[in-house]
Amino acid sequence: xxxxxxxxxxxxxxxxxxxxxxxxxxxxxxxxxxxxxxxxxxxxxxxxxxxxxxxxxxxxxxxxxxxxxxxxxxxxxxxxxxxxxxxxxxxxxxxxxxxxxxxxxxxxxxxxxxxxxxxxxxxxxxxxxxxxxxxxxxxxxxxxxxxxxxxxxxxxxxxxxxxxxxxxxxxxxxxxxxxxxxxx
Amino acid sequence: xxxxxxxxxxxxxxxxxxxxxxxxxxxxxxxxxxxxxxxxxxxxxxxxxxxxxxxxxxxxxxxxxxxxxxxxxxxxxxxxxxxxxxxxxxxxxxxxxxxxxxxxxxxxxxxxxxxxxxxxxxxxxxxxxxxxxxxxxxxxxxxxxxxxxxxxxxxxxxxxxxxxxxxxxxxxxxxxxxxxxxxx
Amino acid sequence: xxxxxxxxxxxxxxxxxxxxxxxxxxxxxxxxxxxxxxxxxxxxxxxxxxxxxxxxxxxxxxxxxxxxxxxxxxxxxxxxxxxxxxxxxxxxxxxxxxxxxxxxxxxxxxxxxxxxxxxxxxxxxxxxxxxxxxxxxxxxxxxxxxxxxxxxxxxxxxxxxxxxxxxxxxxxxxxxxxxxxxxx
Amino acid sequence: xxxxxxxxxxxxxxxxxxxxxxxxxxxxxxxxxxxxxxxxxxxxxxxxxxxxxxxxxxxxxxxxxxxxxxxxxxxxxxxxxxxxxxxxxxxxxxxxxxxxxxxxxxxxxxxxxxxxxxxxxxxxxxxxxxxxxxxxxxxxxxxxxxxxxxxxxxxxxxxxxxxxxxxxxxxxxxxxxxxxxxxx
Numbered sequence: 001x002x003x004x005x006x007x008x009x010x011x012x013x014x015x016x017x018x019x020x021x022x023x024x025x026x027x028x029x030x031x032x033x034x035x036x037x038x039x040x041x042x043x044x045x046x047x048x049x050x051x052x053x054x055x056x057x058x059x060x061x062x063x064x065x066x067x068x069x070x071x072x073x074x075x076x077x078x079x080x081x082x083x084x085x086x087x088x089x090x091x092x093x094x095x096x097x098x099x100x101x102x103x104x105x106x107x108x109x110x111x112x113x114x115x116x117x118x119x120x121x122x123x124x125x126x127x128x129x130x131x132x133x134x135x136x137x138x139x140x141x142x143x144x145x146x147x148x149x150x151x152x153x154x155x156x157x158x159x160x161x162x163x164x165x166x167x168x169x170x171x172x173x174x175x176x177x178x179x180x181x182x183x184x
Numbered sequence: 185x186x187x188x189x190x191x192x193x194x195x196x197x198x199x200x201x202x203x204x205x206x207x208x209x210x211x212x213x214x215x216x217x218x219x220x221x222x223x224x225x226x227x228x229x230x231x232x233x234x235x236x237x238x239x240x241x242x243x244x245x246x247x248x249x250x251x252x253x254x255x256x257x258x259x260x261x262x263x264x265x266x267x268x269x270x271x272x273x274x275x276x277x278x279x280x281x282x283x284x285x286x287x288x289x290x291x292x293x294x295x296x297x298x299x300x301x302x303x304x305x306x307x308x309x310x311x312x313x314x315x316x317x318x319x320x321x322x323x324x325x326x327x328x329x330x331x332x333x334x335x336x337x338x339x340x341x342x343x344x345x346x347x348x349x350x351x352x353x354x355x356x357x358x359x360x361x362x363x364x365x366x367x368x
Numbered sequence: 369x370x371x372x373x374x375x376x377x378x379x380x381x382x383x384x385x386x387x388x389x390x391x392x393x394x395x396x397x398x399x400x401x402x403x404x405x406x407x408x409x410x411x412x413x414x415x416x417x418x419x420x421x422x423x424x425x426x427x428x429x430x431x432x433x434x435x436x437x438x439x440x441x442x443x444x445x446x447x448x449x450x451x452x453x454x455x456x457x458x459x460x461x462x463x464x465x466x467x468x469x470x471x472x473x474x475x476x477x478x479x480x481x482x483x484x485x486x487x488x489x490x491x492x493x494x495x496x497x498x499x500x501x502x503x504x505x506x507x508x509x510x511x512x513x514x515x516x517x518x519x520x521x522x523x524x525x526x527x528x529x530x531x532x533x534x535x536x537x538x539x540x541x542x543x544x545x546x547x548x549x550x551x552x
Numbered sequence: 553x554x555x556x557x558x559x560x561x562x563x564x565x566x567x568x569x570x571x572x573x574x575x576x577x578x579x580x581x582x583x584x585x586x587x588x589x590x591x592x593x594x595x596x597x598x599x600x601x602x603x604x605x606x607x608x609x610x611x612x613x614x615x616x617x618x619x620x621x622x623x624x625x626x627x628x629x630x631x632x633x634x635x636x637x638x639x640x641x642x643x644x645x646x647x648x649x650x651x652x653x654x655x656x657x658x659x660x661x662x663x664x665x666x667x668x669x670x671x672x673x674x675x676x677x678x679x680x681x682x683x684x685x686x687x688x689x690x691x692x693x694x695x696x697x698x699x700x701x702x703x704x705x706x707x708x709x710x711x712x713x714x715x716x717x718x719x720x721x722x723x724x725x726x727x728x729x730x731x732x733x734x735x736x
Contacts, residue, residue, distance in 0.1 A: 038619060062625045062632070063513070063664035064616070067590060071619035080614070086309060087366075097498040098511025102664050104472040108292060109661070111305075112615035112654050115329040118309030120363065121295075125270060125302030130465040132521040132528070143466025145299040145431070153500040160500070179304065182271075183367040222435060246448070247480035247697070248432070251406060251439035257430045264430070281682040282695025288656040289480050296431035296470050314649040316705040316712070327650025329615070337684040344684070454677060455734075476660060479673075483697040486677030488731065489663075493638060493670030513667040547672065550639075551735040 004180055005029035006048050007173075008040065009057030009093075010069040014158040016059045016095045019150050022166045023055055023093060026173020027180075038071025049079075053089035053180045055173075056113065060096035060106045073113050080117055089183060090114035091122045091176050093148035093169065107147040122179045123147055124172055137164030139171055148172040188364055189213035190232050191357075192224065193241030193277075194253040198342040200243045200279045203334050206350045207239055207277060210357020211364075222255025233263075237273035237364045239357075240297065244280035244290045257297050264301055273367060274298035275306050275360050277332035277353065291331040306363045307331055308356055321348030323355055332356040372548055373397035374416050375541075376408065377425030377461075378437040382526040384427045384463045387518050390534045391423055391461060394541020395548075406439025417447075421457035421548045423541075424481065428464035428474045441481050448485055457551060458482035459490045459544050461516035461537065475515040490547045491515055492540055505532030507539055516540040556732055557581035558600050559725075560592065561609030561645075562621040566710040568611045568647045571702050574718045575607055575645060578725020579732075590623025601631075605641035605732045607725075608665065612648035612658045625665050632669055641735060642666035643674050643728050645700035645721065659699040674731045675699055676724055689716030691723055700724040 007029040011017035017033070024031045030051075032044040048054055058069035065073070079085055092110030094103045114121050128143030135141065141164055142149040150165035191213040195201035201217070208215045214235075216228040232238055242253035249257070263269055276294030278287050298305050312327030319325065325348055326333040334349035375397040379385035385401070392399045398419075400412040416422055426437035433441070447453055460478030462471050482489050496511030503509065509532055510517045518533035559581040563569035569585070576583045582603075584596040600606055610621035617625070631637055644662030646655045666673050680695030687693065693716055694701045702717035 062629055063668045064622065064625070064661050067619050067623035067626045070616065070622040073614045073616070074619045077614055083311075098496040099498070099509060100468050100472065100517055101496065101498075101511045102472065102513065102668070104468065104470065105660065105664050108657065109616050111295065112330060112657050115307040116615050116654070118307070118329075120367075121305040123299040123302065127267075128466040128469065130467070130469075130519075130521060131523045134521065141467060143469045145302075145470065146296060149468055151498075153498060153502065155499045183304075246441045246445055247484045248438065248441070248477050251435050251442045254432065254438040255435035257432070258435045261430050282680040283682070283693060284652050284656065284701055285680065285682075285695045286480050286484070286656065286697065288652065288654065289476065292473065293432050293477070296473050300431050300470070312650040312653065314651070314653075314703075314705060315707045318705065325651060327653045329654065333652055335682075337682060337686065339683045451679075479663065480698060483675040486675070486697075488735075489673040491667040491670065495635075513670075514664060551672075 003028050003030045004052040005055065005176060006032055006051040007055045007057060008032040008034065008048060010034040010066050012059055012066060015152045015161060016057055018158050018161055018166065019093055019095050019169045020057050022169035023173040026170035027177045029055060029173065034068055034072045036068060038068035040072055049084055051088060053176060054085065055176060056090065056092045056110045058094055058106060060094045060101055060103050063102040063105055065106050065109050083118065086118035088119050089122060089180055090119040091147060093172065095150045095152055097152060097154035099151050103149045111146060122176060125175055126171065136162060139164065139168050187212050187214045188236040189239065189360060190216055190235040191239045191241060192216040192218065192232060194218040194250050196243055196250060199336045199345060200241055202342050202345055202350065203277055203279050203353045204241050206353035207357040210354035211361045213239060213357065218252055218256045220252060222252035224256055233268055235272060237360060238269065239360060240274065240276045240294045242278055242290060244278045244285055244287050247286040247289055249290050249293050267302065270302035272303050273306060273364055274303040275331060277356065279334040279336055281336060281338035283335050287333045295330060306360060309359055310355065320346060323348065323352050371396050371398045372420040373423065373544060374400055374419040375423045375425060376400040376402065376416060378402040378434050380427055380434060383520045383529060384425055386526050386529055386534065387461055387463050387537045388425050390537035391541040394538035395545045397423060397541065402436055402440045404436060406436035408440055417452055419456060421544060422453065423544060424458065424460045424478045426462055426474060428462045428469055428471050431470040431473055433474050433477050451486060454486035456487050457490060457548055458487040459515060461540065463518040463520055465520060465522035467519050471517045479514060490544060493543055494539065504530060507532065507536050555580050555582045556604040557607065557728060558584055558603040559607045559609060560584040560586065560600060562586040562618050564611055564618060567704045567713060568609055570710050570713055570718065571645055571647050571721045572609050574721035575725040578722035579729045581607060581725065586620055586624045588620060590620035592624055601636055603640060605728060606637065607728060608642065608644045608662045610646055610658060612646045612653055612655050615654040615657055617658050617661050635670065638670035640671050641674060641732055642671040643699060645724065647702040647704055649704060649706035651703050655701045663698060674728060677727055678723065688714060691716065691720050
C-alpha cells in the first residue's frame with residue numbers, strides 16, 4: 001500500500017529537499033533521500049524497484065548533478081544489468097542559485113540516465129510565463145520544459161525559497177501523477 | 185483507418201529515408217516526408233494532429249538536424265500555440281556518416297522539441313552490443329539509448345547501407361509500437 | 369582595415385539584432401546578418417574567412433537555433449571541406465522570451481558547430497549575479513557560462529529590451545576582443 | 553621545470569588511464585590521477601593551478617562522467633570561487649564500451665565545467681574517417697569533434713585496447729600542445 005511514484009534526490013543544503021517535498025506533495029510520491037556519501041538505503045532501492053515512476057532530483061553543482069547523485073546513478077548500473085527500471089516512467093528536477101546556470105545540462109544528465117535504463121520520460125508540459133507582465137512567482141516562470149527547474153539565491157535559507165518555484169514543483173508533481181495514471 | 189503512429193523525417197540524399205522506412209515497417213507508422221525546402225504538406229500536418237505518436241527523423245548535418253527539419257520544427261510553433269501535440273508520444277532517429285559525429289546532439293534537439301510540446305519520450309530501450317565479439321551488424325551496435333542512431337559511410341549509396349542498422353531501425357519501430365499500445 | 373572579429377547572426381523580429389549590435393559594439397566586430405531565407409551574402413562569407421574570431425548568434429525558436437541560422441550552418445559545410453575556419457576563435461549568443469527556455473541547447477548547438485570546424489571556444493567567463501540582492505539589470509543575471517544568454521519578454525518591442533542584457537552583451541563582446549588579443 | 557599541461561583523470565578499471573597516458577605522451581603533459589574516492593592530492597591541485605592547460609578525462613558510466621570525476625569537479629568550486637582556472641585552456645576525453653553510448657554527454661559535462669571556470673576550450677580538430685574504406689584503427693574513426701572519444705569492448709583488458717584509439721589519443725595530445733604553444 002505504497003505509492004507507485006518515487007522521488008529520489010540528493011540535497012546538499014536543504015533547498016533541493018524542499019523542492020523534492022513539493023514534488024512529492026503534488027504527486028503523492030514517496031521521498032527517498034540519497035545521503036551525503038551518495039548512498040541510498042537498501043529499502044530505498046527496493047522502493048525504486050517497486051515503483052512505476054521515478055522522479056530524479058539533484059542540485060546543479062559545478063555545471064551538473066552533484067557527485068552524490070552521480071554515485072547513486074553509477075550504483076544503478078546493477079539495476080541496469082537486470083533491466084530493472086525498464087519501461088518505468090522517469091522525470092527530473094534541479095535547483096541552483098543562478099537563474100539559468102547549467103540546470104538544463106543537469107536535466108539532460110537525468111534524461112540520459114533514464115534512457116540508458118529504457119525508461120519513458122515526461123517533462124513539465126507547462127507553458128512558460130514569459131510576457132512583460134510575468135512575475136517571478138508565476139508557474140514555470142523559469143520556462144523549463146524537459147524537467148523542473150528552480151532557482152534559489154545563493155544566500156537564501158530554506159525558509160526563503162521562491163514561493164512560485166514551490167508551487168511549480170507541486171504542479172509538476174501533479175503532472176507526473178497524471179501521466180502515471182494514464183500509462184498504468 | 186490510418187496508423188496512430190507517424191514517422192516524419194527529412195532526408196537529403198535518401199539514406200535517412202531508408203531508415204525512416206525501416207522504422208515505419210517496424211512500427212506500422214505512416215511516413216511523412218519534409219521536402220527539400222523544409223515544407224510538409226497540409227495533409228501531413230493533419231496526420232500529425234491525428235497521431236498518438238510522432239517519430240522525428242533527420243540526418244545530422246554540421247552537428248545537428250538539417251535546416252529543413254528545423255524549418256519544420258519552427259513551423260510547429262503554431263501547433264504549440266494550441267498545445268496540439270501535448271501528451272502524444274515522441275521518439276527520434278538520425279543518420280550520419282561518422283560512427284559518432286554529433287548524432288547525440290541531434291537526438292537532444294529532437295527530445296527538446298518534444299518537451300516544449302509537452303510530449304512523452306521513448307528511446308531505444310535496447311542493450312548495446314559492445315563486447316569483443318560484437319559485430320557491426322548486431323542490433324544496436326552503435327550503442328544508442330535516447331533514440332536511434334545509424335551510420336552510413338559518406339560514399340555509400342542507399343543500396344549500401346548497413347544491414348544491422350536497418351534491422352535496428354525496424355526493432356526500434358517495433359519498440360515504439362509496443363509503447364503506444366501500452367499508453368493508449 | 370577591417371575587424372578581426374565577425375558577429376554573424378540571424379534575427380527574426382529584431383531582438384537578436386539588438387544583442388548582436390551590443391556584442392559588436394563591445395568587441396569592435398563586424399556585423400553580418402543572415403537573411404530571412406537563411407542566406408549570407410558572398411561578402412559575408414569572405415569576411416568570415418578573413419576573421420580571426422566568429423561570434424555566432426541566433427534566437428532560440430522551438431528549442432534550438434532558428435532554421436535560418438541552421439541553413440547558414442549547413443552551408444558552412446563547404447568551408448569545413450577546406451577546413452577554412454580551423455583554429456579560429458568561436459563564441460555564441462542567443463535570445464528568447466523565456467528566462468531559461470532551451471537557450472543552453474542553442475549554445476550547445478553553436479559550440480558543436482564550432483568544434484566540427486576545429487575552432488577554439490570562449491564563453492562568458494563572467495560570474496553570475498545570484499544572491500538575494502541580485503537585480504534583473506545586473507551583469508550576467510541570467511547566469512550563463514558557455515555563451516551569452518538574453519531574455520526578452522514575448523510581447524516586448526526592440527525598444528523594451530532589458531538594459532542589463534544589453535550591458536552584458538557589450539561586456540561579452542569586450543571579453544571576446546580580449547581573448548582575440550591574447551591568442552593572436 | 554614542469555609541463556604547462558595537466559591531464560587530470562579518473563579511471564575505474566585502467567582503460568581510461570591508458571588513454572590518459574597516450575594524451576600525456578602526445579602533449580608532454582603531467583598525469584594527475586583522481587583516486588577511487590574522487591580525491592586528488594594537494595600537489596595535484598597545485599599542479600593544476602600552475603598549468604596553462606588542463607585536459608579532463610573520465611570514463612562514461614551510466615550516461616556521464618564517473619562519480620569520482622564529478623566529486624573532483626565539485627571540489628573545484630573552491631578554485632572557481634577565486635577564479636583560479638580562468639583563462640586556462642581546457643580539453644576533454646572519455647572512454648566507454650559502446651561505440652557511441654553517451655560519450656558526447658560526458659564531453660558536454662567536461663565542456664560545461666570548463667565554461668563555468670571561464671576557460672577556453674579546444675576539441676580534436678580532426679576530420680573523421682567515415683568512408684567505406686574506413687578502418688577501426690584509423691585516426692578519429694569514432695568521429696568526435698568536441699573532445700576525444702575512445703571505445704573499449706566491455707570484456708577487453710587494458711592490453712586489448714584499440715590501437716587506433718591510442719594513436720588518436722596521442723594525436724589529440726599533440727593538438728593540445730600546439731594550441732597551448734599558440735595561445736601562450
